[in-house]
Amino acid sequence: xxxxxxxxxxxxxxxxxxxxxxxxxxxxxxxxxxxxxxxxxxxxxxxxxxxxxxxxxxxxxxxxxxxxxxxxxxxxxxxxxxxxxxxxxxxxxxxxxxxxxxxxxxxxxxxxxxxxxxxxxxxxxxxxxxxxxxxxxxxxxxxxxxxxxxxxxxxxxxxxxxxxxxxxxxxxxxxxxxxxxxxxxxxxxxxxxxxxxxxxxxxxxxxxxxxxxxxxxxxxxxxxxxxxxxxxxxxxxxxxxxxxxxxxxxxxxxxxxxxxxxxxxxxxxxxxxxxxxxxxxxx
Amino acid sequence: xxxxxxxxxxxxxxxxxxxxxxxxxxxxxxxxxxxxxxxxxxxxxxxxxxxxxxxxxxxxxxxxxxxxxxxxxxxxxxxxxxxxxxxxxxxxxxxxxxxxxxxxxxxxxxxxxxxxxxxxxxxxxxxxxxxxxxxxxxxxxxxxxxxxxxxxxxxxxxxxxxxxxxxxxxxxxxxxxxxxxxxxxxxxxxxxxxxxxxxxxxxxxxxxxxxxxxxxxxxxxxxxxxxxxxxxxxxxxxxxxxxxxxxxxxxxxxxxxxxxxxxxxxxxxxxxxxxxxxxxxxxxxxxxxxxxxxxxxxxxxxxxxxxxxxxxxxxxxxxxxxxxxxxxxxxxxxxxxxxxxxxxxxxxxxxxxxxxxxxxxxxxxxxxxxxxxxxxxxxxxxxxxxxxxxxxxxxxxxxxxxxxxxxxxxxxxxxxxxxxxxxxxxxxxxxxxxxxxxxxxxxxxxxxxxxxxxxxxxxxxxxxxxxxxxxxxxxxxxxxxxxxxxxxxxxxxxxxxxxxxxxxxxxxxxxxxxxxxxxxxxxxxxxxxxxxxxxxxxxxxxxxxxxxxxxxxxxxxxxxxxxxxxxxxxxxxxxxxxxxxxxxxxxxxxxxxxxxxxxxxxxxxxxxxxxxxxxxxxxxxxxxxxxxxxxxxxxxxxxxxxxxxxxxxxxxxxxxxxxxxxxxx
Numbered sequence: 052x053x054x055x056x057x058x059x060x061x062x063x064x065x066x067x068x069x070x071x072x073x074x075x076x077x078x079x080x081x082x083x084x085x086x087x088x089x090x091x092x093x094x095x096x097x098x099x100x101x102x103x104x105x106x107x108x109x110x111x112x113x114x115x116x117x118x119x120x121x122x123x124x125x126x127x128x129x130x131x132x133x134x135x136x137x138x139x140x141x142x143x144x145x146x147x148x149x150x151x152x153x154x155x156x157x158x159x160x161x162x163x164x165x166x167x168x169x170x171x172x173x174x175x176x177x178x179x180x181x182x183x184x185x186x187x188x189x190x191x192x193x194x195x196x197x198x199x200x201x202x203x204x205x206x207x208x209x210x211x212x213x214x215x216x217x218x219x220x221x222x223x224x225x226x227x228x229x230x231x232x233x234x235x236x237x238x239x240x241x242x243x244x245x246x247x248x249x250x251x252x253x254x255x256x257x258x259x260x261x262x263x264x265x266x267x268x269x270x271x272x273x274x275x276x277x278x279x280x281x282x283x284x285x286x287x288x289x290x291x292x293x294x295x296x297x298x299x300x301x302x303x304x305x306x307x308x309x310x311x312x313x314x315x316x317x318x319x320x321x322x323x324x325x326x327x328x329x330x331x332x333x334x
Numbered sequence: 335x336x337x338x339x340x341x342x343x344x345x346x347x348x349x350x351x352x353x354x355x356x357x358x359x360x361x362x363x364x365x366x367x368x369x370x371x372x373x374x375x376x377x378x379x380x381x382x383x384x385x386x387x388x389x390x391x392x393x394x395x396x397x398x399x400x401x402x403x404x405x406x407x408x409x410x411x412x413x414x415x416x417x418x419x420x421x422x423x424x425x426x427x428x429x430x431x432x433x434x435x436x437x438x439x440x441x442x443x444x445x446x447x448x449x450x451x452x453x454x455x456x457x458x459x460x461x462x463x464x465x466x467x468x469x470x471x472x473x474x475x476x477x478x479x480x481x482x483x484x485x486x487x488x489x490x491x492x493x494x495x496x497x498x499x500x501x502x503x504x505x506x507x508x509x510x511x512x513x514x515x516x517x518x519x520x521x522x523x524x525x526x527x528x529x530x531x532x533x534x535x536x537x538x539x540x541x542x543x544x545x546x547x548x549x550x551x552x553x554x555x556x557x558x559x560x561x562x563x564x565x566x567x568x569x570x571x572x573x574x575x576x577x578x579x580x581x582x583x584x585x586x587x588x589x590x591x592x593x594x595x596x597x598x599x600x601x602x603x604x605x606x607x608x609x610x611x612x613x614x615x616x617x618x619x620x621x622x623x624x625x626x627x628x629x630x631x632x633x634x635x636x637x638x639x640x641x642x643x644x645x646x647x648x649x650x651x652x653x654x655x656x657x658x659x660x661x662x663x664x665x666x667x668x669x670x671x672x673x674x675x676x677x678x679x680x681x682x683x684x685x686x687x688x689x690x691x692x693x694x695x696x697x698x699x700x701x702x703x704x705x706x707x708x709x710x711x712x713x714x715x716x717x718x719x720x721x722x723x724x725x726x727x728x729x730x731x732x733x734x735x736x737x738x739x740x741x742x743x744x745x746x747x748x749x750x751x752x753x754x755x756x757x758x759x760x761x762x763x764x765x766x767x768x769x770x771x772x773x774x775x776x777x778x779x780x781x782x783x784x785x786x787x788x789x790x791x792x793x794x795x796x797x798x799x800x801x802x803x804x805x806x807x808x809x810x811x812x813x814x815x816x817x818x819x820x821x822x823x824x825x826x827x828x829x830x831x832x833x834x835x836x837x838x839x840x841x842x843x844x845x846x847x848x849x850x851x852x853x854x855x856x857x858x859x860x861x862x863x864x865x866x867x868x869x870x871x872x873x874x875x876x877x878x879x880x881x882x883x884x885x886x887x888x889x890x891x892x893x894x895x896x897x898x899x900x901x902x903x904x905x906x907x908x909x910x911x912x913x914x915x916x917x918x919x920x921x922x923x924x925x926x927x928x929x930x931x932x933x934x935x936x937x938x939x940x941x942x943x944x945x946x947x948x949x950x951x952x953x954x955x956x957x958x959x960x961x962x963x964x965x966x967x968x969x970x971x972x973x974x975x976x977x978x979x980x981x982x983x984x985x986x987x988x989x990x991x992x993x994x995x996x997x998x999x
Contacts, residue, residue, distance in 0.1 A: 235683065236730025237737075267844075269628070269673040270681065274842040275734055293734040295783075295844070298681030299673065333679050 081121060081130045081164045088119060096198035098126045101186060107231050111182075111204045113172050114212030115226040115243060120156065120166040122188065130164035137187045140170055141251075144180045149173075152224050152245035152253040171226040171243060173214055175206040209331035217306070217314035222247040223256070225306065227330045228287070233294055234334075240292035242281055242330075244306070258283050262305040264319045264326070265292060269299060272324055294332070302330040382907075382918045382948045384963055385493040385502050385993045387523070388441050388449070388474075396866065396882050397454050398472070399900055403980040404574040405498070405528055406541040407442035407584070411978065413456060413825060413864050414886050414899050415469025418775040418833070419802075422472045425563065426463040426608060426644075427590055428661040432616035432636035433581075434685045434777060434784045437574060443567045443586035443614065444474060445521040445545040447491070447504055451475035457806045457825055458768035459713040459751030462644060462657035462697040466719075466747065466772040468804040469827070469862075476563060478549045479508040479517035489997035491521075497989035498528035498539070518548040527573070530984035531973030538573030538580055538622070561592040573622075576980035577787055579632070582619035588612040602647035602656075609641045627846045628674070634667035634686065651704075657697040664724075665689045665776045669783075685784055687728020689776040691721040695747070709755040711766075719745045719773050723780055723797075731782060732797065735841075739797045743779075747771045747801065753808075762812040762821075769806070774799040778833050778854045785845040786835075788980055789935030791852040792843045793835050800856050804829045819870035824863070832860035832890070834897075858891040862899070881906045887929070897934035901927040901977055917949040918965075927977045937982070942974035948991075963993040 085102075089109030093102045104119040105111070111118075122131040136156040142149050152171040159165040176182050185199045211227040224245040230238040240263065244256040261281035267273045273295070281290035294300060303326035305316030316326045383390065389408040392398040400408035401416065412420045422440040423429070431438045453473040455461040464471035479487070486509050493502035504521035524542045529535050544567070551561040565588040572581040590610035598605050618632040640661030647654055667686040673679075695717025702710045722742030723729045733739055749770025756763040774795075777784055781795035805828045812821035835852030843851050866884035873879070883904040888896030903924035910917040923943025930936040948965025971988040979985065 234730065235727055237734055267681070269678070270671070270844050271846040271848075272842075273844040276841055277734060277737065295731060295734060296671075296681045296683035297679065298671070299678050 079162070081123075084159075084162045084165045085119065085121065091118070092200060092202060094198065094200050095125070097196050098124055099131075099188065099196045099198070100125055101198060101200070111170070111172060111202055112207045112211075113175050113204060114207060115169060115171050115228045117167060117169045117228070119159070120168075121164050122166070131188070132163045134166065135189050136166055137189070138168065139185045140172075141183050141185070142174060142176075142180065143183060147250070149250040150253065152226075152243065152255075169228075169243075171212065171224055171245065172204045173212070173224055174204070176202070176204045209333055211330055213304070213328045213330070215315045215328055218312070219308070219314060223306070223314065224253065225261070225304070225328070227302075230292065230332070232334070233292075233300075233332050235294055235296055237277075238292045238294060240281060240290050240302075242288045243286075244288060255286060256283075258309040259288075259314070260307040260311065261288050261290070262307065262316070262318075263290060263292060264303040264305075265294065265332075266301050266303060266319060266325070267296075267298060268301055268324070272319070274319075297334055300332045301325060302332060304328045304330065382920070382946070382950075382963075383965060383967075383991060383993065384950075384961075384995060385491055385504075386446065388444060388446050391446055392441065392452070392472075395452070395454065396868070396884070396905070397456065397470075399978055401436075401898065401978045401980065402976075402983060402985070403437060403576045404541070404572065404983070405525060405536075405539040405986075406543070406569065406572050407438055409436050409439045410441055410472060411898070412454065412470035412472065413827070414862055414888055414896075415827075416898070418778060419467065419469040419772060420471060421461070421464035421467035422474070423461075423463045424474050424565075424588060425476045425590065426473060426642055426659075427588065427610045427612065428463070428465065428638050428640050428659075428663070429586075429588065429612045429614070430636045430638055430663050430665060430776075432614040432634040432665070432667070433584070433618070434632075434634060434667045434781060435577065435579075435618075435786075437572075437577070437581055437618070438569075438584045438614065438616050441472075441474070442569065442584065443588065444476075444565065445504070445519075445543075445547070445567070447506060447519045447521050448476055448545065448547045448565060449474050450477035456823075457751070457766075457808055457827070458749045458770040458804070459699070459711075459715075459753075459766075462655055462699065462715075463642065463659065465659075465661075465693055465695060465715075465717060466775075468749070468770045468772050468802070468806070468829070476547075476549060476565075477517065478551060478561065479510045479515040481512050481515055481551065481553055481559075482510040483512060484510045487517075487998055489995065491993070491995045493991065493993040495525075495989050495991040497986050498525040500525040500528075500991075502993075513553045515551045516549065519546070521545040528989075529987050531968065531971045531987040533971075533987070534973070534984065536575045536984060538575045541569060541572040543567070543569045543572075557596040557598075559592075559594040559596070561594065563588070563590045563592070565589075576983040578623065578626075579618045579620045580622060582617040584614070584616045586612065586614045598645070598647075601649070602645045604647075605643065605645045607641070607643045611637075611639050613637045628671050630669055630671040632667065632669050632685070634665070636663065636665045638663045651702055653701040653703075655697070655699040658695070659697070660692075660694040662693075663689075663691045665691075666725075683731065683782060684725055684728040685782050686776055687723045687732065687780055687782060688725035689721065689780045690724050691719060691776070693717055693719040693747075707756055707758050709757070711753040711755060712751070714750040715748060715770075717747045719747055721745070721773065721776070721779065728780070728782070732780065732795075735794060736797055743797065745773045745801060747773055751806070760814055762810075762814065764808070764810045766808045767806065768808075769803070771801045771803045773801055774833055774854065781854075783844045783851075785848065786852075786935070789852070789933070790847075790849045791835065791837065791935075792845050792848050792850075794838075794841065794851060794853050796854045799833060799854060800831045802829060802831045802833050802856070817872040820868070822865070822867040824865045826864075827862045829860045829862070830858070831856035833857075834860075834890070860888070860890045860896055862889075862896065863887045876910050876912045878909045878911070879907070880909070894933075895929040895931045895936075897931055897936055898978055899929065901925050901929075901939065914952040914954065915949070916951075917947075919945070919947045921945045924976060930977070936977075939975065939977040939979075939982070942972060942976070944968045944972050944974065945970060958996050958998050960994065960996045962995075964991065966990050 088104040091103040100123045102121040154168040156168040229241040245253040275293035279291045281288035306314040461471040490505040506519035508517035567586045569584045592608040614636045616634045642659035645656040671681040697715040699713035751768030753766035784793045808825040810823040841851035870880045885902040888899035905922045907920040926941045927939040946967040950963035952961040967989040
């Protein structure tokens with residue numbers, strides 16, 4: 052018995068030793084840290100160049116977009132490793148302007164030069180109307196660089212984002228984050244739910260429940276068993292989504308508030324073949 | 335527990351071997367279960383329709399009934415049990431169908447001309463090559479020219495049937511010498527739609543089949559023989575009127591290499607070792623159907639690699655067989671459905687998610703002579719089976735339904751059977767008991783959304799199924815006199831953990847307009863009883879009158895009927911045999927089906943009877959013996975279907991046929 056314990060302790064130390072060593076040995080270059088990502092944009096303001104990436108595609112789309120940032124100091128030729136970055140999206144419409152739900156910017160764990168955050172774009176840009184993102188790089192109370200850039204936001208082919216007015220008259224914004232590349236089998240499904248306070252202020256909604264009912268309209272509204280509803284945990288809604296085959300799936304949604312009152316959506320039955328709010332997945 | 339059983343089994347066998355006193359040995363016990371087709375593959379004299387299909391042939395034997403989904407590739411049923419509970423082998427080779435919807439039973443990949451014997455064993459035991467069979471087994475023995483001095487032989491066959499414009503053409507060439515033989519055959523069948531009774535054409539009942547076979551044998555020393563077999567069988571444009579789909583092609587390639595040694599040792603008189611490989615590719619086709627809701631591709635394949643070694647010997651009162659066999663099967667079937675909107679992505683799934691099965695077993699059998707008239711026959715088989723899902727995609731899919739499912743599962747399977755046989759001049763009697771297990775089939779364990787058009791349910795396999803087990807008791811009694819024969823045969827099966835699909839209301843069907851989803855589960859128990867009797871009387875020198883009757887019962891654990899259990903049925907045949915003329919008249923029918931279950935898609939099948947007649951003549955030509963047979967089936971053009979006709983598809987109406995055979999001797 053004792054020997055087993057010692058063996059375990061030894062193993063833990065050994066693992067620790069190995070993992071420490073590994074980290075030191077394989078130091079990633081800034082290029083390594085964005086390997087496999089697609090660049091959306093790169094622009095220079097003063098001494099600094101901003102590089103924007105996405106892990107899936109090279110373009111911004113309506114709904115949830117996870118964006119990675121690297122910031123290079125052109126004077127030193129080095130990437131900034133301890134930047135205090137913030138951003139603000141703004142849609143310039145012909146008659147008005149508004150923002151959208153977005154996160155703060157955080158350093159990506161286990162990287163030296165990579166930062167990330169997300170936007171939930173609530174409309175696509177067009178020739179007349181555009182999204183502009185303003186970046187701030189500050190150090191203490193000093194603004195080191197402030198930059199603004201226009202970005203193109205495309206409409207997604209399939210619905211991954213839905214805005215609606217709830218039964219409480221609030222305006223809600225619901226965006227599908229994962230699965231990005233769905234597979235047949237069990238997928239983790241994640242989504243963000245925001246509520247509009249005013250045109251420039253959107254706040255995350257906590258402790259609601261998002262019921263899901265995946266259906267295949269082409270297959271007599273076939274559904275899969277053992278899905279779990281999305282529940283709130285640390286800023287994000289998570290559940291499990293089972294997909295029994297490839298093809299087009301409609302993920303019917305019902306949003307419930309923290310007291311399980313329906314905010315929006317209908318349960319699918321033989322008569323009601325779809326909810327008024329849904330996501331679409333095709334793979 | 336397992337070890338105990340193993341020891342008991344082996345101990346029993348050892349006792350049988352060592353408890354030897356008498357000097358005589360038994361060469362072979364001629365059991366009724368062996369049916370001989372004839373040594374040229376076709377016995378022109380004894381069959382009313384020599385160029386019948388394997389299906390028609392099996393049906394005539396009385397012990398096998400057929401589930402018909404069309405005019406081709408019927409599924410054989412032994413003791414009212416289908417392919418999950420029975421085993422079909424070709425010369426001892428395992429071969430598994432490639433269609434998830436049972437459109438290609440193993441028997442559809444051979445031709446009657448390929449065969450010399452069909453060895454039908456009922457219940458547990460009796461067939462060293464069977465695995466996972468508790469209902470019975472069928473081993474189709476291939477026709478091999480053998481080592482004789484007979485030199486070249488040739489035979490040619492042609493047939494025509496009016497119903498369906500059915501054309502049959504085949505021939506073979508054989509060469510035999512004491513050290514080498516080869517026999518090769520080619521056989522072709524083609525039929526258009528057949529017409530049911532009352533002039534009703536059955537659409538999508540056409541088929542076409544080409545079969546090539548070659549057997550080679552080489553004796554390289556007096557006791558050593560090497561043999562090889564290759565069969566290529568391709569069926570194309572096969573209609574399945576009872577189903578929503580047809581078959582574009584079903585291709586089977588069956589190969590084997592066989593090493594035989596005779597006069598092996600004092601203990602074993604002969605040994606046979608065979609390695610084999612077969613592959614089947616099956617493609618369904620819905621493009622010819624007018625009202626297809628959604629077009630889909632459903633290809634399936636099945637590959638089997640196997641080997642076995644059989645040792646046979648006899649010592650004093652013992653006559654024993656030892657067999658080791660192992661096979662590895664891959665069954666994979668997929669389904670791709672195309673949505674109406676051409677820009678939509680196809681929907682893809684595995685219906686058999688690359689199911690792999692490795693089965694290794696040992697079979698022991700001894701026939702022990704208690705007295706000149708009394709024999710005791712004991713057999714046992716012990717096998718290990720590892721089966722599971724190789725495809726990650728498939729595993730992920732099944733884990734939606736069974737989150738704690740493992741990729742592979744090991745099963746220990748065994749059976750033991752004992753019979754007491756009594757043979758006297760006029761009386762034969764057999765009484766036996768047996769117990770055996772079977773593993774669930776790939777569909778039962780791992781099938782995914784297999785649509786069954788019989789009960790209109792989608793079926794999902796269940797990887798957590800327990801092995802099904804069966805207690806069996808059988809009895810047969812026969813009186814054989816010069817001109818009179820009678821036998822009665824009864825078998826009773828009490829099955830534990832009986833596997834059957836039951837509706838799961840929580841699951842959503844996939845097939846458009848299906849009633850729901852059924853999941854395989856183990857019923858506590860079920861029982862099946864089969865009784866059949868046969869009377870044969872010869873009179874006025876040339877006439878023989880044979881009457882067969884059979885009835886069956888099948889019940890689940892709530893006294894409800896099991897599906898596809900035969901009602902009372904009968905056949906009565908009068909034959910006339912004089913010199914070169916052979917004529918036959920027959921009547922065949924069944925009573926109304928009283929026990930049926932709507933839950934399993936059954937409805938009551940009404941009573942029917944049909945009659946047929948045929949006449950054959952063997953021309954008196956010495957070197958080439960041509961024989962001609964003409965006949966008519968369903969003379970009165972009755973419109974009927976049997977209990978086992980899928981979705982009550984009507985059987986053939988009146989049919990005239992002519993068969994011509996020429997063979998040189």
